[in-house]
Amino acid sequence: KTPVREIHLYDRDTFYQHNAFRSPGAPSGADLSAKQPKVTYFKNLYAKMHRGIIDHPVHLDATNVEELRGMDFVFVCLDKNSPKKLIVEKLEEFNIPFTDVGMGIQLNDNVLGGIVRVTTSTAQMRDHLCSRVSFEDAPGDDDYNRNIQIADLNALNAALAVIKWKKVFGFYRDLKSEHHSQFSIDTNLLLNEDRPQ
Secondary structure (H helix, E strand, O other): OOOOOOEEEEEEOOHHHHHHHOOOOOOOOHHHHHOHHHHHHHHHOOOOOOOOOEEEEEOOOOOHHHHHHHHOOEOOOOOOOOHHHHHHHHHOOOOOOOEEEEEEEEEEEOOEEEEEEEEEEEEOOOOOHHOOOOOOOEEEEEEHHHHOOOOOHHHHHHHHHHHHHHHHHHOOOOOOOOOEEEEEEOOOOOEOOHHHH
């Protein structure tokens, strides 16, 4: 529901039940049995209200990262960190503002806790990124990868990222110009840091 000309979606994953539980809305059984690319599912869903959604059922890598060069803003949202390094380096080279989102979830005593993170990189501030964003993959026993159902945290992460994007482009007032925010689930605390000098 934003006045942007195009929205490009990149993801090679298939839309299965496990990622449907982490996504907005309620897909039908037919949607899941179609085994379509995740980006195609979302394109068809949101094409009902927005033109210019372009699905790319591929992962970004050295063969296609150049396609990002013409973007005005990029949201980076990967469940694996290692491919992120190339994307981040190229976005900085292209001088494109972007937001990287992530979360760290831990299961202790059968209760989930952790942090939801939004880190933004703009021409005014990029140096903080390497201390905030990991380029190393989480160990195989990472709690997030155990198919826990946290659609609400994913929605919060996405909403915070979209709000920051709207601040960068002047839609919302931005008095602090924070380039890093993290929400602590356990304490309900939103911490804002990393401001340009």
